[in-house]
Amino acid sequence: MNTKVRPNRAKLLISCPEKPGIISTVTNFLLEHKANIVHFDQHTTDPQAGIFFMRIEFDLEEYDATYKKIENDLDELARDYALDWQLSSNERRKRMAIFVSKADHCLTELIWRWKSNEIPVDIPMVISNHPDLKEMVEGYGIPFYHIPLTQDTKEEAEQKTVELLKGKVDFIVLARYMQILSPKFISHYPKQIINIHHSFLPAFVGANPYVRAFNRGVKLIGATAHYVTNDLDEGPIIEQDVQRINHRYTAADLKTAGRHVEKRVLAEAVSWHVEDKVLVHGNKTIVFA
Amino acid sequence: MNTKVRPNRAKLLISCPEKPGIISTVTNFLLEHKANIVHFDQHTTDPQAGIFFMRIEFDLEEYDATYKKIENDLDELARDYALDWQLSSNERRKRMAIFVSKADHCLTELIWRWKSNEIPVDIPMVISNHPDLKEMVEGYGIPFYHIPLTQDTKEEAEQKTVELLKGKVDFIVLARYMQILSPKFISHYPKQIINIHHSFLPAFVGANPYVRAFNRGVKLIGATAHYVTNDLDEGPIIEQDVQRINHRYTAADLKTAGRHVEKRVLAEAVSWHVEDKVLVHGNKTIVFA
Amino acid sequence: MNTKVRPNRAKLLISCPEKPGIISTVTNFLLEHKANIVHFDQHTTDPQAGIFFMRIEFDLEEYDATYKKIENDLDELARDYALDWQLSSNERRKRMAIFVSKADHCLTELIWRWKSNEIPVDIPMVISNHPDLKEMVEGYGIPFYHIPLTQDTKEEAEQKTVELLKGKVDFIVLARYMQILSPKFISHYPKQIINIHHSFLPAFVGANPYVRAFNRGVKLIGATAHYVTNDLDEGPIIEQDVQRINHRYTAADLKTAGRHVEKRVLAEAVSWHVEDKVLVHGNKTIVFA
Amino acid sequence: MNTKVRPNRAKLLISCPEKPGIISTVTNFLLEHKANIVHFDQHTTDPQAGIFFMRIEFDLEEYDATYKKIENDLDELARDYALDWQLSSNERRKRMAIFVSKADHCLTELIWRWKSNEIPVDIPMVISNHPDLKEMVEGYGIPFYHIPLTQDTKEEAEQKTVELLKGKVDFIVLARYMQILSPKFISHYPKQIINIHHSFLPAFVGANPYVRAFNRGVKLIGATAHYVTNDLDEGPIIEQDVQRINHRYTAADLKTAGRHVEKRVLAEAVSWHVEDKVLVHGNKTIVFA
Known part of the structure; x- marks a missing residue:
């Protein structure tokens, strides 16, 4: 059992x-x-x-x-x-909403681990600012909501999202969701939103990190899963990992390698969150894994 | 502090x-x-x-x-x-004897971690079946005993060793000591002798493992630190790790790479043993690291 | 591009x-x-x-x-x-048949990398000795053939499989296919069948390896992707990797961790094979990755 | 051979x-x-x-x-x-000067790999701004020069160092040398000075990186070996690696773990440099390892 x-x-x-x-x-x-x-x-x-x-x-x-x-x-x-x-x-499973944009690697990994019962969670909905992944998500019997979003309609779209989630969802996973959530939205789910982003040694803060990492010739690329706070990408870290690369990797190859680390690290972090293994203390986590 | x-x-x-x-x-x-x-x-x-x-x-x-x-x-x-x-x-430090033959990589790593106080232990003696490392060991102020050993003199040599250790040593580290200890000797230090040996995926049991691993073209070589029991290299595992290699490595290069994994894995295992983080249960360990 | x-x-x-x-x-x-x-x-x-x-x-x-x-x-x-x-x-893509049984983790990973064009290959068919994965495979528009197989019908089933493959497939991936192929079958695809199997440090040859690895308290579990020869699991190694585990892992948890290494290692090996980066020399490979 | x-x-x-x-x-x-x-x-x-x-x-x-x-x-x-x-x-070995301050972990690793002929190099001298490691270095028969250095005497000290090195040294390794070299000094050894520094995911630029990494709860710490240019810690990267840590590590433990990655990464980078495996292109390296 x-x-x-x-x-x-x-x-x-x-x-x-x-x-x-x-x-x-x-x-x-x-x-x-x-x-x-x-x-x-x-x-x-x-x-x-x-x-x-x-x-x-x-x-x-x-x-x-x-x-x-x-x-x-x-x-x-x-x-x-x-x-x-x-x-x-365990009587009551946690309920997880997944937010995505167009990239499907993190989503696919989460769905696979959910289906194989590695992550014992319910997925009442996937929400996206793009329609691209609708068919794939619905193919697994998961409701998909397309909520488009421009700079002008952001407040409205977030309000709509909050209503959609209300009472149905315990926590949210940003599975390469390419929008920045407002402080107001985040305040509805304190320490209950998990994000994944690429990481490098040393860091390349700002635009085009993969291109800049490529130009510097980094030998490792990584990913960091963290809880979302109002400081962009600065919330408590849940999990990190890296993958070795070399000078033969093009900037495109770096992105591919990055995808594999991202999906692995995010799935691990979500798994620990679901099993109540993560406690937050200030801006860091204690992970009893 | x-x-x-x-x-x-x-x-x-x-x-x-x-x-x-x-x-x-x-x-x-x-x-x-x-x-x-x-x-x-x-x-x-x-x-x-x-x-x-x-x-x-x-x-x-x-x-x-x-x-x-x-x-x-x-x-x-x-x-x-x-x-x-x-x-x-912590009032009373553990006392560790190190057994070596000719290879010095594991010994050097242990001495460095002892000197830098990473491993808070006393080293009352180093014992070897060869004289080669005498000068190096004594240079650190550690007594060195050369106890030669042939198949004929093994029992006598072990007896001499037991007397040398008596009352002065809590546990023993076999830092690439190329002799098999007798069950009688081992019985004096149950769960108190730590050994390091190379490991491969898959395993190559028997003679010349590096040559055979080379012939099979393995992509990883590893090392296993374990407590010594009467079953050669079959005692409870304390720590393991691997290093990536490729087709360019000669059989000699495999050995070099193996040395680095061995010294790292052994030092880690010894460190946990010294800090009382390892419990033995049957033929496995619980490591609270 | x-x-x-x-x-x-x-x-x-x-x-x-x-x-x-x-x-x-x-x-x-x-x-x-x-x-x-x-x-x-x-x-x-x-x-x-x-x-x-x-x-x-x-x-x-x-x-x-x-x-x-x-x-x-x-x-x-x-x-x-x-x-x-x-x-x-690149004008002519390689054509890959995937053989599966019931486990879907390796299959899912291969399909995802195919769909995202990470592995530029055609998949003319998936063949299975069980019907379980039919719906999933066909959902991606890939033909699925269920060829049941008992000890008595093995020869016949293999013959049927050979005919199905003839002229349509360049190489075969055993994505956790739980049947042993006959030398006759293998002779049709020399150095063109890739298999994945679990690996441990040290190895546990024979039945129930996960249970025995659990009983020995291994600290790493691994996977090996290799070309299939007549010596079961002894063909030239293409890729290997490991994952760290600890005493808290149940035997079931070991299997879960094993799945993640298996899918990663197999996908990497297939990717190199597709890009003609693997040469076989005797019982080992040269991988120009 | x-x-x-x-x-x-x-x-x-x-x-x-x-x-x-x-x-x-x-x-x-x-x-x-x-x-x-x-x-x-x-x-x-x-x-x-x-x-x-x-x-x-x-x-x-x-x-x-x-x-x-x-x-x-x-x-x-x-x-x-x-x-x-x-x-x-190979007729003419490269000649390496090592610069150190007080920490000895990188120095010890380099000396061990030199002694065991893993890194086939000559070490004509070790130079330090502190006298602490004199005895250890001379114990290996390597000349040790203590060149103290304050902000006021820096130019003079560097001049003295340049004279000491002249004609005797091909490249320099900064083995945790805690002084910043002037552009003038660096110009004497373009692409011939190798440095090691800690690295984190994400980066913590500025003072007390270990404390800040601790406060953020990072899960990996790393090290980067690179050629020294006038941009502090921004030169072409030769090698990087990481080590996994967890919430139990104190800030002091992070430093200890950091030492092990540093010595490993630096020794690897030096080894490749000695074997002429590293080419520099702009601000990145091609490593034919």
């Missing part, structure tokens, strides 16, 4: 100011609620006065009876200990 | 049959002894009926007063819960 | 016993035929008495007039110099 | 504007001079009107008689074809 979809499994994420006994407190709490801990991860930014992060994956023998009770009792515990917490369960 | 050598830090490794509440029990125990948990890692082979592994790194405010008491009280706790445990502390 | 599909580009592969002046002879020949060399790669197993390998990519200004003439004149040159040679051109 | 030090082997590097027949011309020339080509590499930036690069490694049967003649005749050929060329031979 695929453990990713065990129905009676729950995941608890906690962050709080470091204080003695916090692990005991939480594990005692779970023990009292007859939760059987399967994975436990912890990280502290500073054992004296830092922030403490914890991820606990646990099985419930009588799921229906206890899950709700844990949720309620956590509320009380959280007040006493100043905990930020988030509880989720 | 280098956290690897914080004097008041201790590390507790525990393994036991899985049972509910084990995390609570141990973290409550540490809380009562005023231990401040810095890192906590856990793994279970099966949440229902498997083996449970735990590594806890903690700081003690009054080290001298409490460390000894924790050690004593753990003994009692262990009886009640059928725990296997191991407690160590 | 995608250089992979420049219509006036040709590729010449040559192998012959090493002799002085062979590079001059061939480049003079091409110069006389007004071929403009774009890439030149060379390898020798031994400059004194080895085998010499050469790959030349060149553009022809008047393709129609000169390509045929080069082909004819090469024939003569080859006799004089004992050359093995192969000439191909 | 180590082919890197075959005494009768020579290496010819050529660059010139692309024109038909250039490969024929040069290989015919070598054939006439009884040079047996062992490796041949070629690259063009554009087959129509680009720059053509060529590296030929060849053996001479009567080295003493022919090497000098080739050198002379090349001069004439070069005039006719507007070739830039460079001829070198």
Whole structure:
């Protein structure tokens, strides 16, 4: 049986100011609620006065009876200990909207991992500012919405998008979506929008990065998946990877190689997000992978 | 300050049959002894009926007063819960003997990481069946013992080695030591001897592996660091890595490339062993790195 | 313009016993035929008495007039110099049959790279011993043939397959095709069948390799793409790669990770084969990538 | 026999504007001079009107008689074809000065690869603005010069350094040398000074890159080896690599991981430079590795 979809499994994420006994407190709490801990991860930014992060994956023998009770009792515990917490369960899959433009490599990889149940998620919709990928998406039985967008109609288009998403979607993946989202839009999904962009050593900030990387003769090209914040491409990094290239690669070949890194890195990041393995702390992430 | 050598830090490794509440029990125990948990890692082979592994790194405010008491009280706790445990502390560095033959690449890497305090260990001696590296080793102020060894004198030589090590050494690193240790010798240091050997995809078992890998035209060569058991090169794997090669590499070039992977992989494995990050379970390891 | 599909580009592969002046002879020949060399790669197993390998990519200004003439004149040159040679051109795409069983990860990757023109190939058919992937394949407009196969009907099924392929296919990719081809079948496509299989450090020969790799606690899993010969999984290696794993991976997780390496490695190998970048020498390959 | 030090082997590097027949011309020339080509590499930036690069490694049967003649005749050929060329031979090893400050990891790696003859080079001197590494360097029988340097004495110190190097050194490696060389100094060794610096995805330009990379939570850290030009850290890249890290790494741990990538990448780049495998074209390199 695929453990990713065990129905009676729950995941608890906690962050709080470091204080003695916090692990005991939480594990005692779970023990009292007859939760059987399967994975436990912890990280502290500073054992004296830092922030403490914890991820606990646990099985419930009588799921229906206890899950709700844990949720309620956590509320009380959280007040006493100043905990930020988030509880989720395999009973209810996360719902992911994918935003695309014309490039299909990231989309294809996400759909394949969804179909093969590697990423246990629901995909209620794909949204695009171009119609090109409509047929492909609908071929998988996923609703596709074409919301064209110009500089003038951006506010309106975003408003329409927000309405489309409302109540149907938990998080958004920008799978090479070539539009910049407004702060207002982002505020609806804080730490719930994942983006992918190319990365180089050293960085080439600004226009035509592949051409400039080509001109500098870089030997590696990379990709970075991150949560979207108002600072373009500057949000907390979830995952990165690189691919080796050489002087024979044309600027076009660099883009091809870039696509392969992008799809791999994005799919990995989405997978961890879906499994509640990523916590955000300021502008960085803790990934319990 | 280098956290690897914080004097008041201790590390507790525990393994036991899985049972509910084990995390609570141990973290409550540490809380009562005023231990401040810095890192906590856990793994279970099966949440229902498997083996449970735990590594806890903690700081003690009054080290001298409490460390000894924790050690004593753990003994009692262990009886009640059928725990296997191991407690160590930065107060007392591990003592590592290095066995070499003629090749110096792994030795050089270990010495450099020791000198730069990347691996916080003591090196009371280097032992070799050849005299070649004597001058180099002594240049670093490390005692060097040349114990020649033929098929006829092997038992005697091993006996001499055991006496040399007795009471002075906690674990042994075979840094390209080209002799097979007897089961009798190994029994003195169970799970405390680390070896490095080349690895290929696919494997070439038997003589002249580099020549045969060359003849097959492999595209990657690798190295595996593992604990030594009586099954030659079959003990629990600690770390592995590979390096990309191509058709231009001669069999000699493969060996050179192999040296670089070997020294990197061995140094990493030794580093984890020294920091008590490796637990052995049957013929595999859990590495909390 | 995608250089992979420049219509006036040709590729010449040559192998012959090493002799002085062979590079001059061939480049003079091409110069006389007004071929403009774009890439030149060379390898020798031994400059004194080895085998010499050469790959030349060149553009022809008047393709129609000169390509045929080069082909004819090469024939003569080859006799004089004992050359093995192969000439191909972007004018005529290679035709690839894909054999699959039930797993679709390799197939999906190949189709995506074909669709995005990363691999400039024609796919006249997909053949499977199971019907499962029929709908998916036909959705891309590719003919799908279901040829069931039991131990008893194997000869007959292979005969049927040979007839289906005849004159329509240049090479075959086994994209996780879970049947062993007979020597007779293989003899129809020497060095023209590419297979992918998992690889481990060290190797686990025989049944249930993933379970055994899991039990040994390997830290890397890999994949090997190779040409099929009569020695099962022992043919010339085209490409290999690995992926890092850890003790948290279940045996099922190992398989998932394995899929990602497999699809990447196979697609890379196929891409090089299509671009005539792979030469076979005995049981190894020279890859001019 | 180590082919890197075959005494009768020579290496010819050529660059010139692309024109038909250039490969024929040069290989015919070598054939006439009884040079047996062992490796041949070629690259063009554009087959129509680009720059053509060529590296030929060849053996001479009567080295003493022919090497000098080739050198002379090349001069004439070069005039006719507007070739830039460079001829070198294993008879005369390159001479490398190493500049260091206090960190010894890159220095140690270079010395080890020199001692084990992996990098066939002479090291006539190590120069440092600090005295710390004197004893270590002299222990290997290499002269060590301590040339202290303040902002006020920089010009004078560089002048002294230039005199020390004059006639004794072919190229310089900055093995974590923490001083910026003046344009005047650099002009003495164009494309003959190799530097190593850390690299991140994305880049952190300016002060305290490791701290800022830590604050952003990067998942990879890298290193770039490049030729030094007047634009600080902006010269042609020779080699790059990365190492995976995670949220557990402190800023100090990042530096440690960085050291390992730095030493590996620098040693690789130096090795290629010594074997004349690197050609510079504008601000990028062609590496025939």
